[in-house]
Amino acid sequence: xxxxxxxxxxxxxxxxxxxxxxxxxxxxxxxxxxxxxxxxxxxxxxxxxxxxxxxxxxxxxxxxxxxxxxxxxxxxxxxxxxxxxxxxxxxxxxxxxxxxxxxxxxxxxxxxxxxxxxxxxxxxxxxxxxxxxxxxxxxxxxxxxxxxxxxxxxx
Numbered sequence: 001x002x003x004x005x006x007x008x009x010x011x012x013x014x015x016x017x018x019x020x021x022x023x024x025x026x027x028x029x030x031x032x033x034x035x036x037x038x039x040x041x042x043x044x045x046x047x048x049x050x051x052x053x054x055x056x057x058x059x060x061x062x063x064x065x066x067x068x069x070x071x072x073x074x075x076x077x078x079x080x081x082x083x084x085x086x087x088x089x090x091x092x093x094x095x096x097x098x099x100x101x102x103x104x105x106x107x108x109x110x111x112x113x114x115x116x117x118x119x120x121x122x123x124x125x126x127x128x129x130x131x132x133x134x135x136x137x138x139x140x141x142x143x144x145x146x147x148x149x150x151x152x153x154x155x
Contacts, residue, residue, distance in 0.1 A: 001032035002040060009036060018046050048128030052118040057091050060121035063109035063128055064099050073108060074100045076155045080114055085145050089115040098124070098134075098155040105133040107155075116147040123151055 001009045001017075011028030018024040027044055034042035052060040064073070080086050080094035094114025101108050110124035127137050134155055142148040 001028055001035060001044070017044060019049060019051065021049065021051055024049060045129075048125040048130075050121040050125040052121065054118065057093055057114045058117040059111070059113045060117040061109070061111040062121055062125045063107070065109055065111065072101065072103070074102050076100070078154055080150065080154075083150060085147050085150050086114055088145065091115050096154045100134055100155060105135055106131070107134055107137070110154075112147075112154075114147070120147040120151060123148060 001011050001015070003010050009032035011032050012025035013020050015028060018028065024046070027046075031042045031044045048062055050060060050062040052058055076098045078096045080096055081092065083094065086094040091114060096113070097109075097111045098107065099109035100106070107124055107127050110121060112120055112124075123137065123140075126132070127134075138152045138155075140152070142151065
């Protein structure tokens with residue numbers, strides 16, 4: 001987070017790193033502070049940073065959207081419009097797309113459209129950031145009926 005002036009550090013919207021989101025700016029501020037105090041050894045880790053568009057329905061995403069290296073990934077698309085957790089909210093449209101690296105069972109991207117997508121995407125972001133396998137997430141027991149309880153059926 002050090003600028004061309006060795007006495008100045010920057011984070012947030014004025015940097016070219018990461019995406020322009022408040023949690024990313026907070027992460028960059030923490031990295032800048034650590035570097036000021038500890039001698040420029042910390043680096044920002046942008047793995048698994050989720051984002052959401054707060055439309056109706058909400059669209060949330062994290063990671064790859066499959067544009068690159070799609071031939072080595074498995075893409076699972078689910079139309080969730082008729083799932084109970086969508087129907088009970090009264091919304092008409094819901095879907096998910098999960099991108100898996102089958103060689104190591106890791107989630108490399110997730111995109112969710114529908115009710116409470118802004119919350120459910122955090123589970124995928126956590127899995128990516130912590131290096132959890134898709135099979136680890138499938139073992140989870142979530143409260144029902146919530147969108148998080150649907151995650152295990154999205155891939």
